[in-house]
Amino acid sequence: MFKLLAKLNKLLLPNFTKQGLDIAKAKKWQMAIIGWKYYVTKNALD
Template identity: 55%
Template sequence: MKKQLFKTLAKINKVVFPSYSKKQLDLSKATKFQLIIIGWRYYITARALD
């Protein structure tokens, strides 16, 4: 059940949050807010793949 929750959150993240890799965002120039979004997406994706 826990894994299904993370898979659902990953799908929501894909729709709601922007993809910075497609925009070729330079991480050294990213704002704190952008870094938070990147971290959140990574956390959810990593848990959904386990």
């Protein structure tokens, strides 16, 4: 299930790394997306 979510995240959610986002200056909604992508990726690798 998490592997499918990881693929959907990659397709649908923005990639802040390529945009050059500074984590210290990220807005709350951006931090929520980063946290969600981290959670899904961590569980997809297990």
